[in-house]
Amino acid sequence: MSGFPRLAALAVLIKGGRVLLVQRKNPPDAGLWGFPGGHVEPGETALDAATRELAEETGVIAAPLAYLDNIDVILRDPDGRLRFHFLLAAVLCDHISGDPVAADDALAADWITVEDVLARHLPLSASVPELLSKALARLS
Template sequence: MAHFPRLAALAVLLDGDRVLLVQRRNPPDAGLWGFPGGHVEPGETALDAAARELSEETGVIARPRAYLDNIDMIEREPDGTLRFHFLLAAVLCDYVSGDPLAADDALDAGWFPIADILAGTKPLSAGVAATLQRAVTAKSGSYI
């Protein structure tokens, strides 16, 4: 029997007026765009996991800065049985180096204009636009 919820971390990386996104290879969000991320390993902080997953999925190096938000991703079977429950810790990161290249479980990776993403130019995983807006506010110095 699986234990729920599972903790995962997302690396939210802005560089000027652009954001780094990956296209997911695997379910539940296969084909959708979102922030690089994955499981938090036992003994690892979500901050460290965000930086590690970013590097594994894209080759980009970043320094985790602060928690932005927690996102519950819950899916149920038609009969109401819990299929999965992830608690995603969205982590604002500062870009250090590297050019994004899709690896690990990403189909594609790249930098995209923040305005285009907020305007809905790509099919996004749930919560990406709201988290991106929160990151833009944080980077402007409003609360972090």
């Protein structure tokens, strides 16, 4: 199938015991909370894409610090046909300015306590608590 996998970047941003998450508007994770992010454009690094997507989805400005991890998201329909295949580059970012306001393809955007995310008190996209744990370890 042409066009797969698609490269996307996630912005992992922690400030004052809270992590910035967005509630997704579109499939494959519609209704779930996850890190802001989206497609990497041709000629753009995943580091730059993470901060661009963060600004587009939330209005928050940040600087990329480091890659955290890569995650494959592969979803198939009931007949086994490939629906989505994303390779997500998770990027640890440093907050520069702005308060989150949902925009672009986000239904909501908010600072969520680290404890609530790690305890899975929200419906979360795959790997959110694990990536948050890696980010916390990297920052300590």
